[in-house]
Amino acid sequence: MDWNRTKSIFIFVFLILNIFLYWLYLERYNEAQSVEILGEKTIEARLKDDNITYGPLPNGNEFASYLTGEVHVFKNTAPDNNQRVSFMDDKHTQISAIFINPVKLRNINDDASFIDFVHTNVKDGDSYALWEVDREERVAVFFQKKNNRMFYYNDSAVLKVHWNMDDEVVEYEQTMIDNFQEMDQQETVIPPLQIFQTLYNKTLLKPDSSISQVKLGYSTFSKLDKTQVLIPTWEVQVKLSDGEKEEYFVDAIDGKIIEIQGDKQQGEEEDWGVE
CATH class of the missing domain: 2.40.128.690 (YycH protein, domain 3-like)
Structure with missing residues (x-):
């Protein structure tokens, strides 16, 4: 008996058997996965x-x-002569601008009125998007944006506009991120x-x-x-x-x-x- 030849045959048979068992395992696994997927709702x-x-x-x-940005440091200048600007913190990163002559809003029931006001009267106003308007408290909140995407609830990138009972804007507060x-x-x-x-x-x-x-x-x-x-x-x-x-x-x-x-x-x- 040629023992070496017999050993080679056994090795070959076991190899084929292992391949078959592995194939069978994959088939059953894939079937189980298919059943699971079909049984699970989207x-x-x-x-x-x-x-x-x-x-x-x-x-x-x-x-x-991901974005990185720097908190903007404001200068003691106003966008126009009708505004008086003051700093709300020691680092000059928050400002309050009070209108010497309040600015009339076109229609407080139209959100576009607040957007138009910001674009016209606020430094880099087009960098902000309207988030909400609280007409009872008479405040409109804007979030800064980049690539038309808002910065949600970021206290370094927010603008708040206040108006009086005559529908006139009297003040706004602003923070900003740049660079x-x-x-x-x-x-x-x-x-x-x-x-x-x-x-x-x-x-x-x-x-x-x-x-x-x-x-x-x-x-x-x-x-x-x-x-x-x-x-x-x-x-x-x-x-x-x-x-x-x-x-x-x-x-x-x-x-x-x-x-x-x-x-x-x-x-x-x-x-x-x-x-």
Whole structure:
């Protein structure tokens, strides 16, 4: 008996058997995966089951990158002779501008009136986008923007406009970031539906609600003395069945939910009112 030849045959047979068993394992694994995928509902189906609606979504192939910027230091000059500017901090990074002769708003029920006012009367006014108008408190809040994307609740990049009972603007407060630089190369952001999946898995999207707005902006990643790092962020606004509104912010690169309530509360608690 040729032992070497027999040993070679056994080795060959076992090799073929191992290949077959591995192939069989892959087949069964893929079948199991297919069953799991088919049995799992898509996020679209889950939202539909819970009567959570949404409108047209932004482009799922958007690109963005991290930004760095420097907190702007204002000079003691006013955009025109009708404004008296004063500093609200020792570093000259926050200003208050009071109008010697208040400026009449065209129509306080039209948001465009506030936008027109800012573009005409505020330094770099076109660098801000309207966030909200509180007509009871008579204050309009603008967030600074870059590449048409807002900086959400950043106390170094906000503009607040105050008007009186005669619908005349009497004062505004302003902070600003400049000297922007993009960090690294641009990356594809996570598509909105995947953001919905994240919020849904955290039970943040409630039945019978409506996703009223989905926009890409920036939130603050870190703050140094003069420099800030800003990360691409999805803003999701939701209208609940009782009419209340909620807003969520999700890192558009890694998909983590961002808690910026602290910045938001700080912005609300600061005394930016008219004396």
